[in-house]
Amino acid sequence: MHPFDVPIFGAQRPELVQAVVDYARTRMSLDPVPLDGPSPPAELSARAGRTITPEGIGGLAALRVFDEVLSRACISADHPRNLAFIPAAPTRAAILFDLVVGASSIYGGSWLEGGGAVHAENEALRWLSDLVGFPPGAGGVFVQGGTVGNVSALVAARHAARARRAARGLPQPPRWRFLCGSEAHSSLRQAAEVMDVDLVVVPTGDDGRLTGGAVATALDELAGDGGVFAVVATAGSTQFGIVDDIRGVVDACRRHDVWVHVDGAYGLAGAAAASVRHLFDGIEETDSFIVDPHKWLFAPFDACALVYRDPAAARAAHAQQAGYLEVLDTPGAWNPSDYEVGLSRRARGLPFWFSLATYGTHAYGSAVERCLATARTAADHIRALPFVELVREPELSVVVFRRLGWPAESYHRWTERLLAEGLAFVTPTVHRQETVTRFAIVNPATTSEDIDLILATMA
Numbered sequence: 001m002h003p004f005d006v007p008i009f010g011a012q013r014p015e016l017v018q019a020v021v022d023y024a025r026t027r028m029s030l031d032p033v034p035l036d037g038p039s040p041p042a043e044l045s046a047r048a049g050r051t052i053t054p055e056g057i058g059g060l061a062a063l064r065v066f067d068e069v070l071s072r073a074c075i076s077a078d079h080p081r082n083l084a085f086i087p088a089a090p091t092r093a094a095i096l097f098d099l100v101v102g103a104s105s106i107y108g109g110s111w112l113e114g115g116g117a118v119h120a121e122n123e124a125l126r127w128l129s130d131l132v133g134f135p136p137g138a139g140g141v142f143v144q145g146g147t148v149g150n151v152s153a154l155v156a157a158r159h160a161a162r163a164r165r166a167a168r169g170l171p172q173p174p175r176w177r178f179l180c181g182s183e184a185h186s187s188l189r190q191a192a193e194v195m196d197v198d199l200v201v202v203p204t205g206d207d208g209r210l211t212g213g214a215v216a217t218a219l220d221e222l223a224g225d226g227g228v229f230a231v232v233a234t235a236g237s238t239q240f241g242i243v244d245d246i247r248g249v250v251d252a253c254r255r256h257d258v259w260v261h262v263d264g265a266y267g268l269a270g271a272a273a274a275s276v277r278h279l280f281d282g283i284e285e286t287d288s289f290i291v292d293p294h295k296w297l298f299a300p301f302d303a304c305a306l307v308y309r310d311p312a313a314a315r316a317a318h319a320q321q322a323g324y325l326e327v328l329d330t331p332g333a334w335n336p337s338d339y340e341v342g343l344s345r346r347a348r349g350l351p352f353w354f355s356l357a358t359y360g361t362h363a364y365g366s367a368v369e370r371c372l373a374t375a376r377t378a379a380d381h382i383r384a385l386p387f388v389e390l391v392r393e394p395e396l397s398v399v400v401f402r403r404l405g406w407p408a409e410s411y412h413r414w415t416e417r418l419l420a421e422g423l424a425f426v427t428p429t430v431h432r433q434e435t436v437t438r439f440a441i442v443n444p445a446t447t448s449e450d451i452d453l454i455l456a457t458m459a
């Protein structure tokens with residue numbers, strides 16, 4: 001008997017299968033998808049009613065609540081005029097395969113249990129490793145997101161630094177610290193907090209780019225107690241898409257034997273695009289990197305690819321030991337949970353793998369290029385309009401600009417109006433105390449007409 005059919009869970013309901021599959025099919029074929037938008041909590045609660053009851057309300061009723069109330073209170077990340085934060089634009093193949101992963105009950109933490117899935121995930125990690133020029137021995141794991149990826153890499157880096165000092169008979173430093181540039185992502189501060197280490201923000205020039213020179217100066221100043229265990233280079237800042245001087249950072253770190261981690265959660269997808277590949281030069285010599293397929297690699301939430309040059313260093317930090325886990329330690333087995341802070345895991349790299357397998361890697365390069373081209377066109381149109389102005393020239397696919405004469409409240413009102421009208425989702429951001437706005441273009445379906453439609457609302 002299948003667990004579905006244990007009498008405790010009620011009689012079989014073929015109509016529920018049909019209804020859920022139909023819902024998913026319909027959502028996938030909407031073009032465009034509705035943008036939708038948030039509801040005040042009290043209103044949502046009143047409209048949804050009580051859904052968890054001792055007897056259950058039944059699947060069809062619960063699906064109706066989701067369809068008519070709950071889903072409408074969730075903004076569609078894949079709407080072509082959703083350009084806020086970093087949205088998402090999963091391919092049809094990736095979404096379809098997410099359904100398969102959900103239906104398959106695969107434990108993705110170990111080779112023993114999920115080897116077939118892990119093999120496929122590793123193929124996808126291999127493609128990313130090849131894009132950045134990592135050696136054949138490189139490997140890693142798909143984790144939930146960039147935040148977890150960054151902290152996992154930094155824990156591995158600190159573990160390696162500790163072990164190296166111990167092996168040399170050197171004392172451990174009073175405090176561990178890692179460095180990043182001033183445009184780096186907030187998740188690094190979170191990582192420092194979780195790890196109870198110090199985060200040293202290295203000043204960048206006017207262009208926001210962390211340089212090798214600045215890192216070398218900082219490392220020389222801090223070298224005394226050996227407490228610096230890593231430098232994080234950002235490959236595409238979230239705010240502007242700025243790529244740090246990765247080669248310079250690597251050179252500075254090599255002299256001090258310091259781990260270089262690349263946070264490419266959003267921007268490293270650009271390595272698939274010939275027109276910007278050079279921005280990432282030097283990454284082939286770093287120690288680890290992350291890139292989120294759920295950002296600019298057309299996969300559904302949630303998936304971050306975390307890759308180490310030397311996976312053994314990560315294993316030393318992350319492999320959990322327990323009597324009941326010993327059976328997993330067979331030689332040659334790739335246990336994904338050995339490379340991150342978590343243990344149980346969904347095989348969350350599979351939708352990305354299936355999409356890559358379906359469309360081929362050339363399609364990925366073209367899709368990333370298309371987003372870059374749309375961003376360049378957006379910048380051209382902003383330059384040509386009298387009432388808006390670029391804050392910086394875009395480097396990747398993020399375009400930051402100001403509406404001349406608007407105080408902060410005007411941006412906020414404008415954002416709310418566009419969302420209420422179902423036209424677009426574009427949010428304000430703050431740059432050097434000034435409220436401005438930005439387009440983050442990760443959806444190849446976003447057109448220059450979409451951009452013009454939004455810009456026209458600012459006139």
Ligand SMILES: *Cc1c(COP(=O)(O)O)cnc(C)c1O
Pocket residue numbers: 086144145146147148185187234236237238263264265266267292304
């Ligand atoms: C989005 C982002 C993160 C965090 O990733 P999550 O998947 O949201 O946890 C980290 N670094 C950069 C540069 C990002 O853009």
